Amino acid sequence: MLTGLSAFPLTPLNKDAIDEAAFVHLVERLVAAGVDSIGVLGSTGSYAYLGHAERARIARLAVQSAGNVPVIVGISALRTRDVLALAEDAEATGASAVLLAPMSYQPLTDAEVFGLYQAVTTRLSVPLCVYDNPGTTHFTFSDELHGRIAALPNVASIKIPGVPAEPAAARERVERLRALVPPEVTIGVSGDAFAATVLNAGCEAWYSVIGGLFPETALAITRAARAGDAEEAQRLSTRLEPLWALFRRHGGSLRVVATAAELLGLAESPCLPLPLKTLEGESRQALAAVLEELELA
Amino acid sequence: MLTGLSAFPLTPLNKDAIDEAAFVHLVERLVAAGVDSIGVLGSTGSYAYLGHAERARIARLAVQSAGNVPVIVGISALRTRDVLALAEDAEATGASAVLLAPMSYQPLTDAEVFGLYQAVTTRLSVPLCVYDNPGTTHFTFSDELHGRIAALPNVASIKIPGVPAEPAAARERVERLRALVPPEVTIGVSGDAFAATVLNAGCEAWYSVIGGLFPETALAITRAARAGDAEEAQRLSTRLEPLWALFRRHGGSLRVVATAAELLGLAESPCLPLPLKTLEGESRQALAAVLEELELA
Numbered sequence: 150m151l152t153g154l155s156a157f158p159l160t161p162l163n164k165d166a167i168d169e170a171a172f173v174h175l176v177e178r179l180v181a182a183g184v185d186s187i188g189v190l191g192s193t194g195s196y197a198y199l200g201h202a203e204r205a206r207i208a209r210l211a212v213q214s215a216g217n218v219p220v221i222v223g224i225s226a227l228r229t230r231d232v233l234a235l236a237e238d239a240e241a242t243g244a245s246a247v248l249l250a251p252m253s254y255q256p257l258t259d260a261e262v263f264g265l266y267q268a269v270t271t272r273l274s275v276p277l278c279v280y281d282n283p284g285t286t287h288f289t290f291s292d293e294l295h296g297r298i299a300a301l302p303n304v305a306s307i308k309i310p311g312v313p314a315e316p317a318a319a320r321e322r323v324e325r326l327r328a329l330v331p332p333e334v335t336i337g338v339s340g341d342a343f344a345a346t347v348l349n350a351g352c353e354a355w356y357s358v359i360g361g362l363f364p365e366t367a368l369a370i371t372r373a374a375r376a377g378d379a380e381e382a383q384r385l386s387t388r389l390e391p392l393w394a395l396f397r398r399h400g401g402s403l404r405v406v407a408t409a410a411e412l413l414g415l416a417e418s419p420c421l422p423l424p425l426k427t428l429e430g431e432s433r434q435a436l437a438a439v440l441e442e443l444e445l446a
Numbered sequence: 447m448l449t450g451l452s453a454f455p456l457t458p459l460n461k462d463a464i465d466e467a468a469f470v471h472l473v474e475r476l477v478a479a480g481v482d483s484i485g486v487l488g489s490t491g492s493y494a495y496l497g498h499a500e501r502a503r504i505a506r507l508a509v510q511s512a513g514n515v516p517v518i519v520g521i522s523a524l525r526t527r528d529v530l531a532l533a534e535d536a537e538a539t540g541a542s543a544v545l546l547a548p549m550s551y552q553p554l555t556d557a558e559v560f561g562l563y564q565a566v567t568t569r570l571s572v573p574l575c576v577y578d579n580p581g582t583t584h585f586t587f588s589d590e591l592h593g594r595i596a597a598l599p600n601v602a603s604i605k606i607p608g609v610p611a612e613p614a615a616a617r618e619r620v621e622r623l624r625a626l627v628p629p630e631v632t633i634g635v636s637g638d639a640f641a642a643t644v645l646n647a648g649c650e651a652w653y654s655v656i657g658g659l660f661p662e663t664a665l666a667i668t669r670a671a672r673a674g675d676a677e678e679a680q681r682l683s684t685r686l687e688p689l690w691a692l693f694r695r696h697g698g699s700l701r702v703v704a705t706a707a708e709l710l711g712l713a714e715s716p717c718l719p720l721p722l723k724t725l726e727g728e729s730r731q732a733l734a735a736v737l738e739e740l741e742l743a
Binding site: 192197227251252284287400403423424425 | 462489494495524525526527548549551552553554555557558559561562565581582584697698700701719720721722723
């Protein structure tokens with residue numbers, strides 16, 4: 150199930166509350182586009198800024214709106230107790246899988262991270278995707294640790310961050326990890342700018358931020374790569390370079406994609422939880438121009 | 447009020463709940479020792495791992511147990527909405543001051559951090575201490591930003607992390623910051639190993655982890671430095687070098703101090719919220735030996 154394009158929608162807010170209508174509309178767009186799965190309450194879904202009740206509500210809305218498309222629900226939290234409660238909520242809601250990052254405040258040791266995954270996977274009844282995102286968790290997985298966690302029950306996929314830009318180096322990086330994890334565990338990429346490279350290197354999944362807002366665009370890249378047309382996948386990704394440049398400039402994808410949703414009328418402005426702010430002034434105008442240029446507006 | 451030794455106790459757990467008796471006992475030891483203030487729900491107090499109700503309970507227990515000693519309550523959270531709610535709780539509890547770090551999941555911009563402090567300080571009725579701790583928040587303050595925030599209403603102190611070890615360089619660093627903040631805003635240090643150096647360099651406060659468990663030891667250093675006996679303050683700090691070495695080895699002070707509390711019978715074992723673990727095996731034995739050697743056991 151954890152293969153192909155997994156699209157991660159925003160959780161748009163209005164004032165301090167979740168904009169449920171806007172969220173449901175985002176999910177319905179993904180279903181209509183035909184994405185392979187929908188990942189809610191990832192970093193793009195602002196899970197870290199929401200309370201348990203809000204997260205349970207988002208999971209429920211997603212499952213209700215997704216039809217037959219599998220929904221992956223993020224269950225990350227700083228404390229193991231909360232992760233276990235969120236896992237129970239996700240399962241009760243009908244999530245097809247869960248996504249877990251080693252979120253940290255105090256820097257975590259390898260033993261602590263392994264202990265977290267062990268505690269959670271033994272109680273799960275759905276597949277789990279390991280979420281490796283050092284830019285937000287500040288925890289760096291060794292491949293050896295990935296191998297040990299991937300061997301735990303119910304682990305079905307690993308969501309890795311960026312890889313080397315050079316195709317041969319990217320392939321080597323993926324193969325090094327692949328050699329350490331069971332064959333049934335899929336490997337997926339999350340850094341959108343690297344997606345074509347990583348899919349071309351043999352990864353089975355793209356856990357995609359732009360897929361949550363521009364599903365057709367992300368699907369075209371995914372399908373070209375999965376059909377073996379590496380050149381076309383790379384061409385379609387390179388075409389989006391002005392967007393990747395904005396992701397780099399604004400410290401990641403979230404503020405850019407959230408601002409794009411506002412510009413497209415898919416979310417109220419501002420749609421991010423304070424203290425986070427969407428782009429203003431010149432940065433906002435530059436994004437609007439890029440969306441126009443790439444025919445995403 | 448935010449001068450001298452501010453002692454930060456642990457929030458010890460037993461199983462998944464707060465060990466209220468152990469917490470109250472820690473606070474009572476600080477009162478008996480005569481610390482200048484007590485800082486609860488800082489990083490040492492595991493604020494990031496506790497729910498709002500748990501935090502309100504800890505704040506209340508601290509104020510009830512602290513007698514005339516001022517209590518500083520940590521109100522940090524990822525979301526501005528939650529920080530504002532925690533600030534209200536702290537004020538209602540009788541906190542003398544609040545402590546606020548720019549906790550992050552998505553990396554924060556300077557404008558977002560300024561916006562957070564602005565939103566909070568305008569609604570406060572007690573003094574606020576700015577908590578600068580890049581090791582856990584992953585946000586780095588510029589001195590210029592410190593200056594702008596320190597000029598906001600109700601800002602009374604800045605808690606800075608380590609400084610250069612060399613006394614002249616430490617003094618220069620403190621003076622650079624001092625020149626940018628209003629004279630009534632105190633500057634305090636939080637890295638225990640740097641405390642003597644920074645107090646000798648003219649800082650008014652030590653926000654102390656070891657002060658939460660070994661208040662007499664921390665008071666002796668603070669009093670020597672504040673009385674102008676720089677040499678004695680440095681000597682007393684250098685004597686603790688085996689403890690500072692363990693802090694460096696274990697990625698900070700928390701696991702070491704929490705394990706010390708367990709070894710001293712001041713907390714049950716394990717007393718940290720999972721996934722965090724206190725020290726085991728050889729590391730635990732090494733700490734026990736150091737406590738013995740330093741006559742802290």
